[in-house]
Amino acid sequence: MNQKEDGGAEVLGLVDEHLDSVRERLTDAQYELLLTRLRALADTPGGDARAVLRAFQAVRLCLVPLPFDHPVREALDAVRFAGAAPVGHLAVLRTQMLLARITADPDPPPETSAVIAAVEDRLLRAPALxxxxxxTRYRGAAPPAELIRLADPDLGDRYPEFQFEPGGPPYEVVLEVNRVLLADADPWGAADWWLSGNPWLGGGPPADLLGVRPDRELVGAAVALVEGA
Structure with missing residues (x-):
């Protein structure tokens, strides 16, 4: 991902970056349990947001024995206080790639990279500004940080169009939901939430429900994802 990762993925990235010291600071039993929990997260159906969150929480518990000043432990505390959590099935794909590196496979499964690329391509093909x-809409001022901004390698930054009222500013509920989803940290995950089917909302993409379903229902579905309700 070109964008800054969400809190959960940041923890997983730091485990990868500091794997040697993580291994040194955990007992053999603790390290084996960590690998077991990572495999469980990697095998979790990405469409089951509750299961993804539960599996990530299990990984997080395996890392609690690390010293408080360890970079991974510091990130754990930051995730806990911020309420950040993996969003959508992209978190599972990132875990699969991490696990491939941890288990001494220098290359992630080709299908995993292909799926991530396909998801990003689908999101970038959605109508955008x-x-x-x-x-121009903000008369040269910086737009709200809560807006989803996706980096297109060919066209530069793109803002999915569903976020905006026709010809106007963003929907207030979009900004509220994006804050819940930490869209400034994980724009790809937030965009995937808006543009993919959602079982809490009857199966359709939440973006199609703007102005159709009550705002509180959209916010509630986002909160349920993040809190694992």
């Missing part, structure tokens, strides 16, 4: 168009 360019950075210039968004700045």
């Amino acid at each position: 360019s950075a210039t168009e968004v700045r």
Whole structure:
């Protein structure tokens, strides 16, 4: 991902970055349990948001024995206080790639990289505004940080169009939901939530329900994801 990762993925990335010291600071039994929990997270159906969150929480508990000043433990505390959690099935795919590296496989499964690329391509093909168009709406001022901004390798920053009222500013409920989903940290995960089917909302993409379903239902579905309700 080109964008800053969500809190859960940041923890997983730090485990990868500091794997040697994580191994040194955990007992053999603790380390084996960590690997077991990572495998469980990697095998979790990405569409089951509750199961993803539960599996990540299990991984997090395995890392609690690390010293308080260890980078991974510091990130754990930051995730706990911020209420951040993996969003959607991209977290599972990231875990699969991490586990491939941990188990001494230098290359992630080709299908995993292909799936991530396909998800990103699907999200980038959704109608979007360019950075210039968004700045024009804000008369040159910086748009709200809560807006989802996706980095297109060919077209630059793109803002999915569903976030905006026709010809106007963003929907207030979109900004509220994006804050819940930590869209500034994980724009890809937040975009995937809005643009994929959602079982809590009858199976359709939440983006299609703006102005159709009550705002509180959209916010509630996002909160349920993050809190594992």
